[in-house]
Amino acid sequence: MPDRYALDLERWSRRSVLKVGLAGSGLVGGAIALRTLWQPRSQPVHVPMSDRVIAEPKGFTPLTTLRQFDYGSVTTENGRTVREFRVEAQTSTVQLNSATSFITWNLNGRVPGPTFRATEGDRIRVIFYNRAGHSHSLHFHGVHKSEMDGIKPVRNGGVFIYEFDAEPFGVHLYHCHIAPVTRHIGKGLYGMFIIDPPTPRPPADEMVLIMAGYDVNDDQKNELYAFNGMPHYYMNHPIRIQKDQLIRLYVLNMIEFAPVATFHLHANLFQVYRTGRHLQPDDETDVITMGTAERHILEFAYRYPGKFMFHPHQDDIAEAGCMGLFEVVDRTASNPSSNTTEAHAM
Numbered sequence: 028m029p030d031r032y033a034l035d036l037e038r039w040s041r042r043s044v045l046k047v048g049l050a051g052s053g054l055v056g057g058a059i060a061l062r063t064l065w066q067p068r069s070q071p072v073h074v075p076m077s078d079r080v081i082a083e084p085k086g087f088t089p090l091t092t093l094r095q096f097d098y099g100s101v102t103t104e105n106g107r108t109v110r111e112f113r114v115e116a117q118t119s120t121v122q123l124n125s126a127t128s129f130i131t132w133n134l135n136g137r138v139p140g141p142t143f144r145a146t147e148g149d150r151i152r153v154i155f156y157n158r159a160g161h162s163h164s165l166h167f168h169g170v171h172k173s174e175m176d177g178i179k180p181v182r183n184g185g186v187f188i189y190e191f192d193a194e195p196f197g198v199h200l201y202h203c204h205i206a207p208v209t210r211h212i213g214k215g216l217y218g219m220f221i222i223d224p225p226t227p228r229p230p231a232d233e234m235v236l237i238m239a240g241y242d243v244n245d246d247q248k249n250e251l252y253a254f255n256g257m258p259h260y261y262m263n264h265p266i267r268i269q270k271d272q273l274i275r276l277y278v279l280n281m282i283e284f285a286p287v288a289t290f291h292l293h294a295n296l297f298q299v300y301r302t303g304r305h306l307q308p309d310d311e312t313d314v315i316t317m318g319t320a321e322r323h324i325l326e327f328a329y330r331y332p333g334k335f336m337f338h339p340h341q342d343d344i345a346e347a348g349c350m351g352l353f354e355v356v357d358r359t360a361s362n363p364s365s366n367t368t369e370a371h372a373m
């Protein structure tokens with residue numbers, strides 16, 4: 028995390044947290060008015076820790092994907108920030124549930140791939156090694172030259188350097204663009220690419236949730252679905268969040284074979300920043316419809332402790348694995364010593 032973010036976290040005040048709580052309760056009239064009230068001061072973002080150590084399931088990284096952002100190796104070239112990312116396409120077998128093993132095509136052994144993160148105007152350099160046994164590519168969403176568009180195959184054993192400017196700010200994605208794309212994405216070659224605005228968004232507990240499907244029998248339909256790669260994971264391991272704290276979700280629909288998926292949050296409403304392209308919310312709702320590759324920022328805070336579900340409201344998709352729980356805790360009531368920010372906290 029760059030220093031700038033750390034400083035902003037330090038300036039975040041209790042007063043701000045309380046105002047976020049009011050936003051979650053709907054007592055403050057309008058998110059736009061609320062924005063102008065936020066005065067970051069001294070309170071760090073609070074990420075509640077789990078009571079126990081949770082191991083990531085073999086071949087999956089739902090804990091890492093949830094709250095870890097890859098800012099790359101940072102250098103300065105000609106006065107400009109350059110972020111270099113090294114990734115390798117691999118092939119590996121994972122266990123989706125007790126009955127189903129699945130061969131993934133992935134980046135750095137993980138599905139989804141790393142969440143790349145930069146600030147608008149940075150130079151991005153992605154060094155892509157292909158060791159997966161098939162031709163693959165990385166196609167980034169955003170603005171770049173045609174030779175960097177990632178539709179040309181990189182053969183097994185080959186390497187390609189994608190280089191472009193990070194623009195415009197927003198929530199973007201990358202994925203393999205080799206035909207059949209349904210198969211290359213469905214087997215796991217995708218991830219999120221966040222470009223922060225030049226003036227950072229207010230501090231929040233930030234999380235990535237990527238919805239995807241698994242066609243396990245090659246019938247052009249998905250039999251299983253997941254958030255961040257692992258079916259049902261966040262139902263069995265609820266994501267702990269702090270009561271009254273601003274939560275910022277970066278959500279992406281990467282489901283193939285289904286035209287749309289919705290995202291629904293229980294017992295709350297969220298502010299919607301469509302494609303993360305604006306600093307003021309576009310909408311407030313509790314369910315948003317997303318076509319494949321559509322992505323948004325959703326912001327909310329929970330007013331009451333307890334467990335609250337999130338899932339697509341296509342309930343067949345939810346029940347086949349794309350469903351999870353937030354566990355809202357009040358640190359002042361239960362565990363006042365847990366006031367730390369941890370990348371792997373649930």
Ligand SMILES: [Cu+2]
Binds near residue numbers: 162164204205211212
């Ligand atoms: Cu591919």
